[in-house]
Amino acid sequence: MGGPAPCPVGRGAGSPSEPLQLMGRSPAAVACLADAVTLTRELLRGAEVEVPGAARRAQLTHAAPVPVWVAAGGPRTLRMAGWVADGVFIRVGRHPAHLRAAIDAVRAGAAQAGRNPDQVKIGAIFHTVLDDDLERAALISRSMAAGYCEYSPRLFDAPGFEWNGPPVEELKAKVWPDFHHTAGLRQSGQVVSFLPDEVADAFALYGTPTMITGQLEQVLGDGLPISVVVTHPMPAPLSGGPSPYLDRFAAEVIPLLRERLSG
Incomplete structure (x- = not known):
């Protein structure tokens, strides 16, 4: 024993x-x-x-x-990833304070392990709601924000956000299995419709291709050492089925983003 x-x-x-x-x-x-x-x-x-x-x-x-990459979001896991991984995918939303704090935690872990922090690559995962219906996109983005608060309330602290509604644990009774994975993302967004625009803007990429391009341009223009961006479609495409999201993102977002970043 x-x-x-x-x-x-x-x-x-x-x-x-x-x-x-x-x-x-x-x-x-x-x-x-x-x-x-x-x-x-x-x-x-x-x-x-x-x-x-x-x-x-x-x-x-x-x-x-x-290379071995680790996906991380919490402070302890981020530091551990900096200690041992070749690259780290962070998933903390898109607010600059969250991104900087996550990257700092990775770099601190690398330095603690005697590694060169610059050699640990950073990838960023963003929930992405590509939708021309801005009302629907905004509701789904609020569901994404509630999901982050659900499993990591600290993400509301750094930007000074307040949860001016019923406790998230109480609202979870109306959503299954949670705010990120429910099949009714628009309905779950209505449950937390009290969240203001600034909260919705802090976590997901959402809106038209032009809007999402601008949001990505802002993230990538902040001077953060992000090597890889993963845009996670919400709602997620059905397995094996057609994905208009992929076609639209490839045709309408990537060329425009490349043009803006190169200009």
Whole structure:
């Protein structure tokens, strides 16, 4: 019985409403995720490694030393990612205060580990509501803001936002499974319609292609060291089905953004 129990396989650090919770599992400790990153890197380098619960050491047949990235949002996970990862995807909305704080946490973790913070790449994930119906887009953006408050209330603190409505835990009874993953995003936005525009603007990209281009231009023009941008469509396209979002983003947002950034 000596030593701690091995970190459970198949877990990750995440918000309480992530799929692991829906499966009846709780998020893993940050230390377990750090161990998993180290284990993954060793496997990708072709090393033989011990895997908890396995009868023999594991080794990849076709190993390649590719970069290992971690998705993170909370301060502890962000610092851990800076300590061990090659790149970090941050998901904290698009408010400059949130982005800077997240990047600072990653860089602090890298410096603490004796690494060059500039060598840890930064990616940013933004929920994106590409919709010409501005009323609908604004409602869905409010649902996104409520989702961030739901699992990370601290994100309302830095910009000085106030939640001037019923407690989010009370409102969750009207939304399933949560404000980010519900099938009725417009309806969940109506539940939190009391949130002002400045709150909606702090978290999601939303509106017409021109509006979203401007929002991205503002984020990328702030001098932050963001190497990769991932725009996560909301509502998410059905698996295997047609995606007008992808066609429109490729045809209407990317060329305009490239033109503005190069100009």
